Amino acid sequence: MADVELLTETGVLDFSGWSCPLPLRDHPRVVMGHGGGGAMSAELVENIFAPAFGGQAMEGLGDSAVLHLGGARLAFSTDSYVVRPLFFPGGCIGDLAVNGTVNDLAMSGARAAYLSCGFILEEGVEMAVVDRVARALGAAARAAGVEVATGDTKVVEAGHGDGIYLNTAGIGLVPAGVDIRPQRAEPGDVVILSGPIGLHGVAIMSVREGLEFGVEVRSDSAALGGLVETMLRVTRDVHVLRDPTRGGLAASLNEIAAAAGVGVVITERAVPVPEEVANACSVLGLDPMYIANEGKLVAFVPRDEADAVLAAMRAHPLGAESVVIGECVEDHPGMVVARTGFGGTRVVDLPMGEQLPRIC
Amino acid sequence: MKYLEEFRNPELAEGLLADIRATVTRPWALMEVCGGQTHSIIRHAIDQLLPDEVELIHGPGCPVCVTPLEVIDRALAIAARPEVIFCSFGDMLRVPGTDRDLFRVRGEGGDVRVVYSPLDALKIARENPDREVVFFGIGFETTAPPNAMAVHLARKQGLRNFSMLVSHVRVPPAIEAIMDSPDCRVQGFLAAGHVCSVMGTAEYPVLAERHRVPIVVTGFEPLDILEGIRRTVRQLERGEHTVDNAYPRAVRPEGNPAARAMLEDVFEVADRAWRGIGVIPLSGWRLSPRYRDHDAEYRFDVGGITTCEPAACRSGEVLQGLLKPHECEAFGTVCTPRTPLGATMVSSEGACAAYYLYRRLSVPVVPLSAQEASRVG
């Protein structure tokens, strides 16, 4: 392997070139916010990973990459799963690991064919736990129609892992004529959401230490490959698909608006939020727009195809509650604006870091 | 949720707005004191619905924004200590101290934990007898009784490893200080509903009389806020200046006597510095000497703290309603929610963050050279 020059001569990162001036927020160390899926995660990618990797990465590390190999168009994606607790209402780390990567591929229009799976196990974890996770993973893979083709296992010393960390990577073929990526959003596009938001995040929070509350909310973790195929049968010309995971719907819409240089306007009352999610958010002072989902997608569709796509989605079990929530506009490029229930407008910003309960 | 949804019903808003429009004949400047009210106003874009004559000035009702820099730095120093588990409400984690925030302390190995309730911190103290558990006790009068109970229970249960870093603030002295300010433009107040749920309304008539301002106790849902505004405007148009309770379902004149009794026992009134404003006499609470054993200020010697605010930060003027956020040179350029200079841009209901979110669309921003914005050592 060739020598790689790692840092500058002094071994210190130069923050002055970062796109945002950071008078008080220079981060010589990683903080939790860097994993939150919001502005700080984007900074990490923009300023450290993309420059280091070059190539396709410079275009922004999106949900999945579409690559050309031997005449085929492949979608390729990877994701790591560090959820705590391992088991939560509606699922566990095993099915998240399958559905998450299958969905990343589906967001490029690809049907996932094969997955790899890497386990990082903490010394001392019970075999029964590993077995339960593995079975869940296998079941999710079968349900999604995808095969775990290769894998790896490592064990780290006790205290150096959270029980189990998982990484999955997946590949699938992108059908001809399909070009789905955030840059394709254009003014006039209709924004469709496949169902109610906030379920996964609230399910996790409800069993997380320090926040325990009882609520009948289960994670919505599901594989969306079939739903996407249904949509593509109506039209190949779906412009953007995104599954709003970390950072929620707000993060996804902001990323798309920024990538395409368009404005997005949504109607707050059109966004379906289950009552228990809304109430949990009220108690903790959170905004459902920023809460993670694991079985939902948002689609930007040309205006003249919107009705047909919506109908097709509603006919599919995972899209039964699909609804139009807004549209793409020329105004305020890169910005997401919501029409409130009272007729005014508010900007829906990219989430900063972690979503934290507040008292004010 | 019952008692919530009904007060968010947009269909009832029009009646309230129509009455405000019909009543108002000249410009009025109203201040809502409570950050929760500011948040609700921005969230639902209520101020966009009001007639132009009614101006809302966002007051210093955000305990996050007004916690003095020195206290934040003290908290950071304590949180960084290896033996400490530092527990805090989520709001405080991103507030900038002189050179870092609690997130960064956590990144550097500090054990910083977000809790929903001070009782959660007590539980952590019980479960970790060999660690020092410190709770960051900030807030207005609404949060003071819960925090007081935690200290009270710690003493009762002999939880010697539990202590609290207290920085509580009181609303009435803040209203006084705002009205005494020479450039004050505020003509009426929306008093903080949940503060009054605890304290009652007895502290306000003297303020209304002395400064000749109507003070209307107001709730937090959109309809409650519109009603508070409606009643304040009505008083102003009639030349009245009394205390009126527009949130009777949750506020009684006597407040909560049991809570107030606990406050008397656990806290004592003290002068308190408000970040960006300065010291307002008798505007805060500290732990009374009886509870010194659980007072983190005495338990931890963190040495002299030298604080340093960024020179360009004018949040003090914003907090007093003397400056609109977009009139600050640093607004939207060097100072944004992602890169805040001061607490009013960090907190989700700080006036600057609020303006950033909804005013960006229409207000031009004047750039400031990066050099002018850098800190003075």
Added chain:
Amino acid sequence: MCLAVPGRVTEIEERDGTRMAVMDFGGVVKDVCLEYLPDLAVGEYAIVHVGFALQRLDEESARRTLELFEELGLLQEEFGDPWEAARAAEAVGTERGAEEAGR
């Protein structure tokens, strides 16, 4: 300082000498300390801030407040928005004036 939500008491118990309740917030269930509202009973509502019930919610007050809002809405429907009415009259006056001037 002010994020407090209304919840309903479903159970009450003493825990380590402290009066606690299980409260329901529209399907979200949480433990809440009742020491500041010791006579709050099962089925009653209170506003809750950081895990403490701080004040009883008065159903009658709530109802009357909503009624007032509805009445204001009806008045507006019946008599119209005086502001809007004034502006409409003004506009008509202006048009008429312009017509006259144009003759």
